[in-house]
Amino acid sequence: MILVSACLLGSNCKYNGGNNEVTTLLDLLQGQDIRQVCPEVAGGLPIPRPPAEIIDGDGFDVLAQKARVMNIKGEDVTENFLKGCQEMLKGINLDEIDFAILKEKSPSCGVRKIYTGEFNGTLKPGTGVGAAFLKKKGVTVYSEEDLEKIKDRLN
Numbered sequence: 001m002i003l004v005s006a007c008l009l010g011s012n013c014k015y016n017g018g019n020n021e022v023t024t025l026l027d028l029l030q031g032q033d034i035r036q037v038c039p040e041v042a043g044g045l046p047i048p049r050p051p052a053e054i055i056d057g058d059g060f061d062v063l064a065q066k067a068r069v070m071n072i073k074g075e076d077v078t079e080n081f082l083k084g085c086q087e088m089l090k091g092i093n094l095d096e097i098d099f100a101i102l103k104e105k106s107p108s109c110g111v112r113k114i115y116t117g118e119f120n121g122t123l124k125p126g127t128g129v130g131a132a133f134l135k136k137k138g139v140t141v142y143s144e145e146d147l148e149k150i151k152d153r154l155n
């Protein structure tokens with residue numbers, strides 16, 4: 001089973017009600033056993049919702065309770081993000097998961113890049129909360145920027 005960020009597959013679960021569909025990825029995943037995940041919605045956040053960023057750290061720091069996730073209105077949504085991690089894996093055994101493909105730059109799904117927490121469009125190296133959760137569980141996590149690696153993995 002391959003876990004995939006739902007927005008990459010065209011689901012309108014993004015904070016602004018849109019999606020991040022990647023047609024090449026859809027083509028690549030034809031016929032594969034896919035489970036769509038959206039940790040933010042699974043954690044109880046609505047669509048649309050105010051954008052959120054991790055303040056003073058990354059997803060690993062949030063899991064270690066050393067950083068928080070705040071939305072642009074100043075509301076602390078950390079608990080939703082943490083709940084979303086648990087919900088994302090509900091009913092799945094870890095050994096059923098081959099790997100995951102998550103949306104780069106998201107505070108939940110970002111694999112190598114996230115926003116700085118200043119809400120000014122600046123990125124920093126780091127991992128989102130859901131991606132960090134999966135990595136800690138030993139799941140290999142790719143992003144939509146790793147199409148060549150994903151192709152190799154599927155062959």
Ligand code: SF4
Binds near residue numbers: 103
């Ligand atoms: S939480 Fe992940 S799956 Fe959901 S909209 Fe954001 S990037 Fe996409």
